[in-house]
Amino acid sequence: MNFDFDTPPDRRGTDSQKWQKYAGRDVLPLWVADMDFRSPPALVAALQARVEHGVFGYARPVQSTVDAFVGACAQRYGWTVDPAWLVWLPGLVVGLNVVTQACTAAGDEVLTLAPVYPPFLTTPRHSGRVSTQVAWTLNAGHWEIDWEALESAVTPRTKIFLLCNPHNPLARVWRRDELERLVEFCLRHGLVLCSDEIHCDLILDPALPHIPTATLSPEIAARTITLMAPSKTYNVPGLGTSLAIIPDAAMRAKFVRATAGIVAEVTGLGYTACEAAYRDCEPWRQELLATLRGNRDFLADFVARELPGVKLEAPIEATYLAWLNVEALGLADPVAHFEQHEVGLSDGAFFGEPRGRHVRLNFGCPRATLGEALARMKRALKK
Numbered sequence: 001m002n003f004d005f006d007t008p009p010d011r012r013g014t015d016s017q018k019w020q021k022y023a024g025r026d027v028l029p030l031w032v033a034d035m036d037f038r039s040p041p042a043l044v045a046a047l048q049a050r051v052e053h054g055v056f057g058y059a060r061p062v063q064s065t066v067d068a069f070v071g072a073c074a075q076r077y078g079w080t081v082d083p084a085w086l087v088w089l090p091g092l093v094v095g096l097n098v099v100t101q102a103c104t105a106a107g108d109e110v111l112t113l114a115p116v117y118p119p120f121l122t123t124p125r126h127s128g129r130v131s132t133q134v135a136w137t138l139n140a141g142h143w144e145i146d147w148e149a150l151e152s153a154v155t156p157r158t159k160i161f162l163l164c165n166p167h168n169p170l171a172r173v174w175r176r177d178e179l180e181r182l183v184e185f186c187l188r189h190g191l192v193l194c195s196d197e198i199h200c201d202l203i204l205d206p207a208l209p210h211i212p213t214a215t216l217s218p219e220i221a222a223r224t225i226t227l228m229a230p231s232k233t234y235n236v237p238g239l240g241t242s243l244a245i246i247p248d249a250a251m252r253a254k255f256v257r258a259t260a261g262i263v264a265e266v267t268g269l270g271y272t273a274c275e276a277a278y279r280d281c282e283p284w285r286q287e288l289l290a291t292l293r294g295n296r297d298f299l300a301d302f303v304a305r306e307l308p309g310v311k312l313e314a315p316i317e318a319t320y321l322a323w324l325n326v327e328a329l330g331l332a333d334p335v336a337h338f339e340q341h342e343v344g345l346s347d348g349a350f351f352g353e354p355r356g357r358h359v360r361l362n363f364g365c366p367r368a369t370l371g372e373a374l375a376r377m378k379r380a381l382k383k
C-alpha cells in the first residue's frame with residue numbers, strides 16, 4: 001500500500017457533520033456517507049496550490065477540468081461525453097430537485113424503488129409533486145425488481161423514474177439486462193430517467209462493470225439526466241462539486257432554466273479538487289477499493305459470526321454502505337439502542353420502510369474504527 005488508510009484523522013471538534021452529531025460523547029459515527037479517510041494526496045496538493053494563489057473569485061471550469069472528467073468517463077466506462085452536455089452543480093441533491101422541477105408539474109408523480117437514498121423520497125414533496133415507490137423484493141439473496149408492481153405503479157401523472165445506479169443503500173450494481181428492461185419501461189411510458197451515479201467509481205466486485213444508463217441507446221440518452229460527482233469516491237462531498245450530463249439540448253435548456261437564480265455556482269476549490277480527482281488519483285482509488293473490500297469482508301464475517309439477529313441479506317457489490325437487517329432483534333428503535341452503546345448508524349426508516357427493520361452502516365473508515373464499532377455492537381446485543 002502506498003497510501004495510508006489505517007490512521008484515522010481526528011475529526012472531533014471540526015466542521016464534520018458526521019462527528020458533530022455526537023459531540024462530547026464517545027460515539028463512533030458510522031452514519032452519513034462520508035469516509036474517515038484523508039482525501040488523496042494529489043488532490044490535497046492541488047487544493048494547496050490553488051489556495052496559495054490566494055484569489056477566490058467567481059469560478060468557471062477550465063478546459064483541463066472538463067478534460068479530466070470527460071477522460072475518466074471514456075476510460076472507465078467507454079462513454080464518450082460531449083463537453084456541451086455538462087451542467088455543473090453544487091450538489092447531487094440539488095440536481096435531483098432541479099430535475100423534478102424542470103420535468104414535472106405540480107401534482108405529477110416521481111417513481112422510484114424503495115428503500116432508497118432518502119432525498120429520492122423527499123425531493124418530490126419540496127415542489128408539490130408526489131413520490132410513488134415500489135418495494136424491492138429479496139429473492140435468494142438478491143434484491144430484485146418487482147416488474148409487475150412497477151408497471152402497476154405508473155399512472156398518467158408519472159413523469160420521472162429516479163434510479164440509483166449503483167444503489168444506496170442496497171449496495172447493488174445493476175446488470176445490463178435489468179437496465180435494458182428498465183430503459184424499455186421508461187421509453188414505453190414516456191418517462192424521464194434520472195440516473196444518480198454518484199457511487200459509480202466505488203464498485204467493489206471487479207466482475208461487475210458500472211454501466212452508465214445513458215449508454216444503453218441513443219433513445220434513452222435523449223431522455224436521461226445522469227448525475228455524477230467526485231464527492232463520494234474521493235471524500236470531498238463538503239466541496240460541493242457535481243455534474244448533470246444531459247445529451248438532449250432541449251432537456252438541458254429546461255434543466256438550466258430551472259436552476260436560474262437559485263442554484264449557487266461551483267467554487268474554484270471545487271473545480272480544482274474535481275480535476276485532480278479524475279486525472280491524478282487513480283492509484284489512490286484502487287487502494288481505496290482494496291481497503292473497502294477488506295472492510296466489507298471483515299464486516300460480513302463479523303456480522304455472521306458475532307452478531308446474532310443481525311443479517312446481511314445480499315452481497316455488498318458497491319459503495320461503503322451496508323444495509324443490515326435487524327428485525328430479529330425486536331427493537332422498536334435500533335438506532336437509539338446502538339447509540340446508547342456508542343455506535344451511530346442510519347435509521348432504515350428514512351429510506352422508506354418501517355422503523356426497526358434495517359439500519360445502514362458506513363464502513364468507509366480505518367479497520368480499527370470499524371473493528372471497535374462492531375465490538376460495541378456485539379456488546380449492545382448482550383444488553
Ligand SMILES: Cc1ncc(COP(=O)(O)O)c(C=O)c1O
Pocket residue numbers: 033090091092093094117164168196198199229231237242
Ligand atoms: C445516491 C446519492 N445521491 C446523492 C448523494 C448526495 O449528494 P450531494 O451531497 O452532492 O448532494 C448521496 C450521498 O450519500 C447519495 O448516496
